[in-house]
Amino acid sequence: MKTTVRVVDTLLAITPDDWNRLAVDDPFLRHEFLSALHETGCASAETGWAPVFITVWQGDALQAAMPLYVKSHSYGEYVFDWAWADAYQRHGQRYYPKLLGAVPFTPVTGSRLLTCATGEARDNLVDSLTQAALDLARDLDVSSLHILFPPEREACALKAAGLLVRQGVQFRWRNRIGLAGNDTGEQAAYASFDDFLSELNHAKRKKIRQERRKVGDAGIRFEWLRGGDISDAHWTFFNRCYRNTYRQHHSTPYLNLAFFRRLGRTMPRHVLLIVALRDNEPIAAALNLCNSATVYGRYWGALEYHPGLHFETCYYQAIEFCIANHMRTVEGGAQGEHKLARGFLPAQTWSAHWLAHPEFAAAIEHYLARETCGIAGYIDELHESSPFKSGAGY
Numbered sequence: 454m455k456t457t458v459r460v461v462d463t464l465l466a467i468t469p470d471d472w473n474r475l476a477v478d479d480p481f482l483r484h485e486f487l488s489a490l491h492e493t494g495c496a497s498a499e500t501g502w503a504p505v506f507i508t509v510w511q512g513d514a515l516q517a518a519m520p521l522y523v524k525s526h527s528y529g530e531y532v533f534d535w536a537w538a539d540a541y542q543r544h545g546q547r548y549y550p551k552l553l554g555a556v557p558f559t560p561v562t563g564s565r566l567l568t569c570a571t572g573e574a575r576d577n578l579v580d581s582l583t584q585a586a587l588d589l590a591r592d593l594d595v596s597s598l599h600i601l602f603p604p605e606r607e608a609c610a611l612k613a614a615g616l617l618v619r620q621g622v623q624f625r626w627r628n629r630i631g632l633a634g635n636d637t638g639e640q641a642a643y644a645s646f647d648d649f650l651s652e653l654n655h656a657k658r659k660k661i662r663q664e665r666r667k668v669g670d671a672g673i674r675f676e677w678l679r680g681g682d683i684s685d686a687h688w689t690f691f692n693r694c695y696r697n698t699y700r701q702h703h704s705t706p707y708l709n710l711a712f713f714r715r716l717g718r719t720m721p722r723h724v725l726l727i728v729a730l731r732d733n734e735p736i737a738a739a740l741n742l743c744n745s746a747t748v749y750g751r752y753w754g755a756l757e758y759h760p761g762l763h764f765e766t767c768y769y770q771a772i773e774f775c776i777a778n779h780m781r782t783v784e785g786g787a788q789g790e791h792k793l794a795r796g797f798l799p800a801q802t803w804s805a806h807w808l809a810h811p812e813f814a815a816a817i818e819h820y821l822a823r824e825t826c827g828i829a830g831y832i833d834e835l836h837e838s839s840p841f842k843s844g845a846g847y
Contacts, residue, residue: 529559680721694754
């Protein structure tokens with residue numbers, strides 16, 4: 454049967470079941486998540502995120518897809534190319550619009566070349582998506598194509614297709630998952646937060662206990678809310694916290710209340726809202742998304758300042774939830790060396806880049822070669838500063 458490639462500017466013509474079959478267990482790639490971003494106006498042509506999704510079909514069956522956007526700026530990406538844009542401008546060249554393969558406002562590693570196929574069929578579809586993206590970049594006469602936060606396997610495929618690969622660093626907490634005494638040598642998952650703390654060195658363990666004690670002494674307790682437990686009043690409160698945090702940083706929020714409400718309605722099993730209460734009144738909240746194995750920390754905000762409240766709400770409560778639910782990982786989002794002292798270890802991230810202008814492409818290739826050496830040294834330094842006791846952790 455003939456295979457065809459189509460570029461679509463909306464997901465309305467693709468059924469959620471067909472799309473989600475490609476997304477597998479990634480909440481950020483689900484039809485519901487992307488549609489919520491588009492249809493609430495958070496990621497739209499009006500906000501500089503014009504969808505041009507590549508889809509591959511065999512008859513009426515969706516075989517592969519690639520989320521792509523025509524971007525008129527570099528906000529909400531978390532792989533920073535502002536210096537590249539500035540260099541283009543200084544040399545009288547146009548950097549925007551550009552073509553971006555990413556999930557808007559989401560620095561989370563996940564497939565960008567979506568397919569359920571395996572083996573040679575998968576490789577062929579990945580090649581088809583990559584070539585279609587490059588052809589689209591040329592047809593649209595954009596300056597460049599950027600694929601953000603693909604897994605290493607896809608980054609290697611993109612490199613083989615001629616794209617430049619860039620590395621980055623995030624911080625992730627990992628549970629000990631395995632069976633005690635099995636033949637693999639794995640240890641049992643943490644039984645409790647104190648079990649996790651027991652593997653940290655004395656100084657880090659003491660600091661975390663002090664931070665948690667301050668929050669408790671302030672009379673603050675926490676609720677974990679899932680699915681139908683999250684009411685409209687909770688979403689209204691969270692949106693207030695979220696916007697307050699952006700206001701304090703003199704920044705403009707990317708998301709809106711309509712998006713949060715829709716997320717709660719269409720993806721209830723993927724949403725975890727952690728609410729901090731003092732005297733039974735909510736004062737802070739953190740929004741996380743989940744799949745079967747991972748808690749993804751996304752946004753937080755507070756209406757009151759208390760020492761340690763941010764770390765407790767965003768990190769320690771997420772770790773406790775992960776342990777209680779026998780999950781593997783807490784991803785803390787972009788950047789943040791302060792996470793290292795709290796048990797989050799460095800993890801490599803990837804992006805891939807194609808630039809139409811050959812001289813700029815050559816200059817950026819040289820820059821990335823130097824940057825890669827720096828990233829490798831940085832990761833080594835971070836591991837040397839591990840908060841875990843020698844021989845502990847993972």
